[in-house]
Amino acid sequence: MLIDHLGRIIEYLRISVTDRCNFRCIYCSTHQNWKWLSHKEILRFEEIEKIVKVGAKLGVKRIRLTGGEPLIRKNIEILVEKLSQIPGIVDLSLTTNGFFLEELGGKLKKAGLKRLNISLDTLNKEKFKILTGVDAFEKVLKGINLALDLGFNPVKINVVVIKGFNDDEILELAKLTFEKPLEVRFIEFMPIGKNSLWNENHIITAQEIKEILNKYSPLIPSNSVGGGPAKVFKWKNTLGKIGIISPISEHFCYKCNRLRITPDGRLRPCLFSDNEINLKPILRGNKGTLEEAFERALRIKPAKHHLNFTKRPMRAIGG
Ligand code: SAM
Ligand code: SF4
Numbered sequence: 001m002l003i004d005h006l007g008r009i010i011e012y013l014r015i016s017v018t019d020r021c022n023f024r025c026i027y028c029s030t031h032q033n034w035k036w037l038s039h040k041e042i043l044r045f046e047e048i049e050k051i052v053k054v055g056a057k058l059g060v061k062r063i064r065l066t067g068g069e070p071l072i073r074k075n076i077e078i079l080v081e082k083l084s085q086i087p088g089i090v091d092l093s094l095t096t097n098g099f100f101l102e103e104l105g106g107k108l109k110k111a112g113l114k115r116l117n118i119s120l121d122t123l124n125k126e127k128f129k130i131l132t133g134v135d136a137f138e139k140v141l142k143g144i145n146l147a148l149d150l151g152f153n154p155v156k157i158n159v160v161v162i163k164g165f166n167d168d169e170i171l172e173l174a175k176l177t178f179e180k181p182l183e184v185r186f187i188e189f190m191p192i193g194k195n196s197l198w199n200e201n202h203i204i205t206a207q208e209i210k211e212i213l214n215k216y217s218p219l220i221p222s223n224s225v226g227g228g229p230a231k232v233f234k235w236k237n238t239l240g241k242i243g244i245i246s247p248i249s250e251h252f253c254y255k256c257n258r259l260r261i262t263p264d265g266r267l268r269p270c271l272f273s274d275n276e277i278n279l280k281p282i283l284r285g286n287k288g289t290l291e292e293a294f295e296r297a298l299r300i301k302p303a304k305h306h307l308n309f310t311k312r313p314m315r316a317i318g319g
Contacts, residue, residue, distance in 0.1 A: 001059040004298040011061045012258035015048060016318025017076065018068040019263045023097050024133035025119075026197060027160055027189060028314045034193075037316070041264045045079045047283045049086070051261060054290040056088035062226070064093045064117075068263065068315040071100040077111040084112025093117065093226065095158065095319065099136055101143030109150045115225065116147050117156040117185075122166050123173060131165075148180060154225055156183040156243070163204045170212050177240030185230050185243030192271070193313035206231075206246035213242060229255070247271075253304035259297055260318050269297045271317060272305035 002010040019037050021028075043051075052063060063083055070076055071094075084092050094108070095117040108116075120140060122128050128137040147155045159166070159173055166173075174184055186209045191198040213219055219233035222241050229252040230243030246252070253270075260268040265283060266276035277296055281287040310317065 002294060002298060004301045006303055008256060010257055010259055011059055013055050013060045013261060014064045014066060014258055014318050015261040016066050016068060016263045017070045017073045018042060019316040020072055021067060021069040021315055022072055022099055026131055027162060034313050034316060037264050043263065043265045048079060049082050050283065051279065051290060052083055052086055055294065056086050058294055061088060062091040063089055064095060066095040066318045069097055070094055071096050071104050077107040080108055080113050081111040098140035098143035101146055105146045105150050115154055116152045117158050118144050118147065119158045121159050122169055154183050156185055158185055158187060160187050160189055161204045161209060162189050163202050167204045170209055171216055174213055174242050177238040177242060180240055182240040183224060183243055184240065185245055187245045188248040190247055191307055191309050193310060203248060205249040206244045207249060209244055251304060262317055267293055267297050268317060269301035270305055272308060272310060273302050274311045275300055
């Protein structure tokens with residue numbers, strides 16, 4: 001079992017497979033200083049597999065693949081298949097912007113992917129274009145419907161709430177749960193990346209989100225699959241659920257159960273801390289062992305985050 005210096009049990013590894021993305025979301029891609037990673041710098045599938053095998057032996061049970069956009073990584077389904085067969089991994093999921101799901105959803109399911117998180121911050125086609133830089137609202141909706149039809153369970157929808165931008169859509173987005181068995185999760189906007197447009201005026205807190213939802217219809221506490229920090233509710237007579245994630249207003253660091261792997265092979269103990277362990281010398285130069293790297297990560301994992309802007313943009317960390 002992986003237990004850190006504060007007694008937190010670490011069982012969740014979030015792996016970013018690329019820093020590249022076909023979208024330019026305003027909250028994620030406003031970081032002009034980030035130099036794209038070269039093909040050589042990015043971890044190969046065999047290297048990711050090696051890390052997961054060691055992690056699984058030490059106590060990692062859950063894996064999430066993310067990015068950047070993980071579905072632009074060529075043959076991603078091969079990695080999914082490899083990871084799904086590693087003994088000890090009981091939960092394999094992936095976060096995507098949904099653009100390539102129509103093409104890849106079936107392959108991913110066949111490869112052993114169990115569940116999906118799909119980002120959708122607005123139900124307005126024009127706003128979607130402004131937010132992501134791509135005219136793809138309908139395509140993403142089709143991807144979400146296909147994910148449900150293919151039997152991914154649960155399908156979670158990630159909504160980053162930005163004051164003045166999409167807070168007027170909180171109810172409409174949550175009402176998707178009447179029609180579909182989706183878990184719609186509202187996430188507080190986080191200050192990731194040096195040039196982020198984040199500032200406190202853009203924040204709408206978990207409490208404010210809850211009040212809006214409660215006013216419409218009382219929220220009933222519920223639960224969810226996965227190892228994440230969302231507080232989960234539902235309304236009466238819905239097929240789906242509602243999650244609220246509060247990294248800013250009420251941090252959940254005391255029960256954090258995860259480590260991250262960046263696309264260029266850094267083991268990152270905290271989303272908000274740039275203190276990382278480079279796995280490349282181990283993977284490519286036989287200097288040290290992955291076991292030692294995991295042990296070190298347990299020692300340096302911060303007790304809590306301090307909301308400092310990170311050097312890396314979100315997509316080079318893995319959201
Ligand atoms: N491209 C995929 C996607 O958009 O789902 C996966 C990578 S993306 C970085 C992972 C998640 O991080 C998305 O749900 C996205 O909305 C979220 N995210 C990105 N920047 C964020 C920020 N500044 N605050 C909160 N969530 C953020
Ligand atoms: Fe791309 Fe996801 Fe970042 Fe949007 S949030 S720019 S889809 S990585």
